[in-house]
Amino acid sequence: MVKDFQDQNYWALILGGSSGLGYASAKKLAKHGMNIIIIHxxxxxxxxxxxxxxxxxxASGVKFESFNADAVKKExxxxxxxxxxxxxxxxxxxxxxxxxxxxxxxxxxxxDDNLLENLDFQLTIDAMAxxxxxxxxxxxxxxxxxxxxxxxxxxxxGNKKAWKNYAAVSAAKVTLEALTRSMALEFAGHGxxxxxxxxxxxxxxxxxxxxxxxTLRVHALKHNPFRRLTVPDDVANVVYLLSKDEASxxxxxxxxxxxxxxxx
Numbered sequence: 001m002v003k004d005f006q007d008q009n010y011w012a013l014i015l016g017g018s019s020g021l022g023y024a025s026a027k028k029l030a031k032h033g034m035n036i037i038i039i040h041x042x043x044x045x046x047x048x049x050x051x052x053x054x055x056x057x058x059a060s061g062v063k064f065e066s067f068n069a070d071a072v073k074k075e076x077x078x079x080x081x082x083x084x085x086x087x088x089x090x091x092x093x094x095x096x097x098x099x100x101x102x103x104x105x106x107x108x109x110x111x112d113d114n115l116l117e118n119l120d121f122q123l124t125i126d127a128m129a130x131x132x133x134x135x136x137x138x139x140x141x142x143x144x145x146x147x148x149x150x151x152x153x154x155x156x157x158g159n160k161k162a163w164k165n166y167a168a169v170s171a172a173k174v175t176l177e178a179l180t181r182s183m184a185l186e187f188a189g190h191g192x193x194x195x196x197x198x199x200x201x202x203x204x205x206x207x208x209x210x211x212x213x214x215t216l217r218v219h220a221l222k223h224n225p226f227r228r229l230t231v232p233d234d235v236a237n238v239v240y241l242l243s244k245d246e247a248s249x250x251x252x253x254x255x256x257x258x259x260x261x262x263x264x
Contacts, residue, residue, distance in 0.1 A: 001031060001032070002032065003032055003033035004032045004033060004244055004245075005029070005032055005033040005034040005095065005243075006032075006033030007033070008033075008095075009035070009091050009092045009093065010033075010034055010035065010092075010093065010094075010095035010096075010146060011034065011035040011036070011037055011063075011087075011088060011092055011093065011094050011095065011096075012025075012026065012029045012034045012035070012036050012037070012094070012095065012096040012097075012098060012243070013037045013039070013084065013094050013096070013097050013098070013135075013139070014026050014036065014037065014038045014039070014098045014100060015039050015071045015097075015098065015099050015100060015101050015131070015135060016039070016040060016041075016071070016099070016100035016101040016102060017036075017038035017039070017040055017066075017098070017100060018038065018040035018042055018046075018050045018053070018066075019050075019053075019204065019205050020100065020102070020202075020204035020205055020206060020232060021100050021154055021199065021202065021204065021232050021235050021236070022038070022040075022098060022100030023038075023053065023232070024232035024233055024235065024236035025098055025100070025232075025235070025236040025239040025240075026038055026057055027056060027057055027060075027236065028233070028236035028237065028239065028240045029096065029236075029239065029240055029243060030057045030060035030062045030064070031060050032240060033060075033062060034062060034095065034096065034243070035062045035063040035064065035092070036057055036062060036063070036064045036065075037064075037065045037066070037067075037084060037087060038054070038064075038065075038066040038067070039066070039067050039069060039071045039080060040066065040067075040068055041068065041069065041070055041071065041103075042068060047068065054066060063087075065087045067080060067083065071101060071131060071135070072101070072103065072126060072127045072131050074134070077134060077135065077138055078138075081138050081139070081142055081144075084144065085142065085144065088144060093144065093145060093146035093147075093149075094139055094144050094145050094146060094149060095146045095148070095149055095150060095243060096149070096150045096151075096152060096239070096242075096243045097135060097136060097139060097145075097149070097150070097151045097152070098152050098153070098239060099131070099132040099135070099151075099152070099153035099154070099176075100153075100154055101127055101128055101131060102128065102204075102205075102206035103123075103124070103127035103128060104124040104127065104128050104168055104169040104172060105120035105121075105123060105124050105168045105169075106165045106166065106168070106169065106209060106210060106211060107120055107165060107168070108164065108165050109167060116165075116167055116168060120168050121167075121168050121171055124168035124169055124171070124172045125168070125171055125172045125175050127172075128169065128172035128173070128176065129172045129173070129175035129176040129179060130175070130179075132151070132153050132176060132179060132180075133179050133183065136151055136183060136187070136192075136194075140187070140190065140192070145190075145191070145192060146191075147191045148191050148193075148245070148248055149191060149192045149193070150192075150193050150194075150195070150242055150243050150247070151180075151183060151187075151192060151193070151194040151195075152194075152195055152196070152197065152239055152242055152243075153176055153180060153196050153197070154196070154197050154198075154199055154235070155173045155176055155177055155196050155197070155198045155199075155254065156169075156173055156198060156199060157198070157200075157201070157261075157262070158170040158173055159173040159174055159177060159198065159254075163210070163212070163216070164211060164212060165210070165211045165212075166210065176196060177196050177254055180194045180195065180196040180252065180254070181194075181252050184251040184252030184253075185252065188251065193242075193247075193248065193250065193251035194251060194252065195242055195250060195251060195252070195253050195254075195255060196253070196254045196255070197235060197238055197239070197242075197254075197255050197257050198254055198255065198256045198257065198258070198262075199230055199234075199235045199257050199258065200220060200224070200229065200230030200234075200256075200257065200258025200259060200261040200262075201216055201217060201219075201220035201229050201230060201258075201261065202229065202230045202231060202232060202234075202235065203217070203229060204232065217229065220261055223261055223263075223264040224258070224259050224260065224261045224264075225259065225260040225261075225263065225264070226259045226260065228259070230257065230258050230259060230261070234257060234259070235257050238255065238257045242255075
């Protein structure tokens with residue numbers, strides 16, 4: 001296997017990397033020589049299993065650090081940035097900032113109780129969209145990005161399609177895409193490329209929390225030309241491709257990674 005990033009002191013900072021797309025991307029980048037920092041927010045009871053999964057990343061022979069902390073809160077972010085600076089040392093730089101935070105409210109707009117409220121939108125958009133900008137700014141201000149850096153995030157079909165109980169997350173995805181385009185424009189002069197991956201229906205822990213997710217699976221299988229669902233490794237492969245030198249002319253895009261699911 002080609003170790004594209006070996007001996008370059010490149011790091012990937014992955015926000016939300018203990019499972020799903022973030023974890024798959026961490027494994028893929030590590031196999032190609034990228035050092036990894038994962039920030040995740042999980043219950044203490046889940047940590048032993050998560051640490052066991054992280055062993056697969058460590059086995060790649062790269063440097064690895066993880067922090068079980070809230071990546072969304074400003075106070076926590078400031079503390080984490082200082083810890084990241086220590087991990088990077090004098091010569092380490094962040095090549096890839098990957099946003100994979102899935103922290104949204106999945107509530108209905110109608111019914112008798114537990115309805116979607118303004119605050120639910122605020123919390124969801126802050127966690128799943130605005131935190132991408134907050135982290136990009138924090139890493140940029142602290143001069144921790146490499147000269148040729150990549151900011152990557154994940155959107156979904158919910159950016160355009162209406163799914164029941166998905167309104168807050170849908171609004172967050174649209175915000176995330178708008179931010180990606182603006183960051184691509186305004187950070188270009190500093191060597192930062194920003195792109196958003198629109199993954200197909202992928203069975204992850206966060207996807208399984210969506211009410212009616214089985215209907216979405218069936219629909220995706222029916223309309224995918226390859227007659228299978230997207231898997232995390234499909235998406236991780238594109239995170240790797242976007243992190244390579246050869247992808248330096250790709251920025252400000254929303255890239256479908258779904259095997260043609262959007263065609264039908």
